[in-house]
Amino acid sequence: MYRTAAPVPETTRRSRLVRSPLGVARVVHRKFDGGDRRIDDEFSQRHFADLTKGYGVAVRPEVLVAGTTFTAMAQDLVAELDLGDDLVDLAMVAHSTPDLDCRLSAATYLSEELTNGPLVFALSDSGTCAPFTALELAGDYARRHGYRRALVLVLDQSTLPYEIDGTAPAGNAGVAILLEDDGSLSVGHEIGVRSADLPGAVDAALGSLLGPDSAATVVVGAGIDPELVRHSGPVLVAEPGYPCTAAWSLLAAHGVDADPVVLIDHDPSTGDLGYCVVGGP
Numbered sequence: 001m002y003r004t005a006a007p008v009p010e011t012t013r014r015s016r017l018v019r020s021p022l023g024v025a026r027v028v029h030r031k032f033d034g035g036d037r038r039i040d041d042e043f044s045q046r047h048f049a050d051l052t053k054g055y056g057v058a059v060r061p062e063v064l065v066a067g068t069t070f071t072a073m074a075q076d077l078v079a080e081l082d083l084g085d086d087l088v089d090l091a092m093v094a095h096s097t098p099d100l101d102c103r104l105s106a107a108t109y110l111s112e113e114l115t116n117g118p119l120v121f122a123l124s125d126s127g128t129c130a131p132f133t134a135l136e137l138a139g140d141y142a143r144r145h146g147y148r149r150a151l152v153l154v155l156d157q158s159t160l161p162y163e164i165d166g167t168a169p170a171g172n173a174g175v176a177i178l179l180e181d182d183g184s185l186s187v188g189h190e191i192g193v194r195s196a197d198l199p200g201a202v203d204a205a206l207g208s209l210l211g212p213d214s215a216a217t218v219v220v221g222a223g224i225d226p227e228l229v230r231h232s233g234p235v236l237v238a239e240p241g242y243p244c245t246a247a248w249s250l251l252a253a254h255g256v257d258a259d260p261v262v263l264i265d266h267d268p269s270t271g272d273l274g275y276c277v278v279g280g281p
Helices: 042-053 070-081 104-111 127-143 195-209 246-254
Strands: 018-019 021-033 090-095 119-123 149-156 171-181 183-190 216-221 235-237 260-265 272-278
Touching: 021 070, 021 246, 042 216, 070 090, 070 104, 070 149, 070 171, 090 104, 090 127, 104 119, 119 127, 127 149, 127 171, 127 183, 127 260, 127 272, 149 246, 171 246, 195 272, 216 246, 235 260, 246 260
Parallel strands: 090 119, 090 149, 216 235, 216 260
Antiparallel strands: 018 183, 021 171, 149 171, 183 272, 260 272
């Protein structure tokens, strides 16, 4: 059994850029259709009713029909990644929206599919910055235990059987990020970044990642107004509606063997600002 202590909550905002011992080796991205996993059975209806009744939130019976689970997405992403004989020391499932069916677990699936028995767990409650948190954690585990390869699955699913504040995701999508002990990856994370502080925080983040004359590609998530990015090189804007996966889908399309790519995103609901640079010296 892996044992760890509870984290100490941070009460002040601080900028932290960490060079990871793992670099991004491969990235694959897929969108998924509505799926065929039914959640209109008696157990699921009772589950969603119990889940929502204490929060004044209404169940949406019109969507209690079928959808795509994280497990189904994980199966397709792992197959497309085609790990072959590559052994994975650590695997994480990062998401902001909940899974569709509580009776299935993508993390459990990975613990069985990855036959060498790696450490596997899910990561949530970081909003749209969950992928950055996952990359940072992967580096921490690799540094502590000498891990050489890690897998991060970033997942969005749009079938939400209850009312939510804001807009539900536009569709189902997943990104698989394979990390290996070569290449270059630096990850930063700030907490408590208010919208009013965002222009200065974005400037500081890009300044920590890029030189003044860098021509690197910058990818901004939906939480960042591209007008805030003062950069002379290419700036790519992620598609709205896919809170966790959109920015990383652009990295998959760009590739990781070309020039350095910077990714940056902000979640206004949590105040998290995540940023990283993939590749480069």
